[in-house]
Amino acid sequence: MIHAHSGLRWVVLFLLIAAIVTAYNNSKKGTPYSKDANKLGLFALIATHIQLLLGLGLYFTSPYVKFESGVMKDSILRFYTVEHALMMVIAITLITVGYSKTKKTGNWKKQFTLYLLGLIVMLLAIPWPFRGLNAGWF
Numbered sequence: 177m178i179h180a181h182s183g184l185r186w187v188v189l190f191l192l193i194a195a196i197v198t199a200y201n202n203s204k205k206g207t208p209y210s211k212d213a214n215k216l217g218l219f220a221l222i223a224t225h226i227q228l229l230l231g232l233g234l235y236f237t238s239p240y241v242k243f244e245s246g247v248m249k250d251s252i253l254r255f256y257t258v259e260h261a262l263m264m265v266i267a268i269t270l271i272t273v274g275y276s277k278t279k280k281t282g283n284w285k286k287q288f289t290l291y292l293l294g295l296i297v298m299l300l301a302i303p304w305p306f307r308g309l310n311a312g313w314f
């Protein structure tokens with residue numbers, strides 16, 4: 177499950193960037209909203225939600241998630257128990273709201289802005305190997 181969760185990050189990041197660029201171009205060109213025009217937005221949303229499910233699975237099995245005193249003093253336990261999970265839920269909420277607002281209003285700018293914000297929060301919450309959080313590149 178860790179390998180799936182770790183590897184899927186790249187799919188999520190790639191699809192999010194592709195969806196952000198597409199939403200920007202659609203907004204500039206005035207492309208009317210259609211299911212077809214928003215395929216990438218949907219794929220990015222689906223990949224992000226699969227990542228959420230894997231993350232929830234890990235949350236209840238990982239040795240880095242603990243509910244006991246001293247968790248907040250240990251930077252690795254604090255990261256996975258609080259920071260990673262909370263920031264990722266915020267990122268996924270921003271992306272979900274971006275998708276549904278654009279679907280309802282046809283306004284590509286909302287998807288562009290909220291997906292971009294979600295991407296930034298996600299990049300900050302990923303345990304990149306150089307952050308010393310016992311995680312790898314894949």
Ligand code: HEM
Pocket residue numbers: 178181182185188224227228230231232234235237238239240241256260261264265298302303310311312313314
């Ligand atoms: C799109 C959002 C997410 C991304 C991109 C992401 C990415 C990652 C990455 C790269 C790792 C390190 C894996 C490794 O050891 O190499 C990780 C670990 C972890 N993630 Fe996420 N994550 C996301 C969402 C979540 C959510 C929402 C939760 C919990 C509710 C979660 C819980 C965990 C836990 C518990 C670990 C530690 C697993 C372990 O090593 O025991 N993740 N995540």
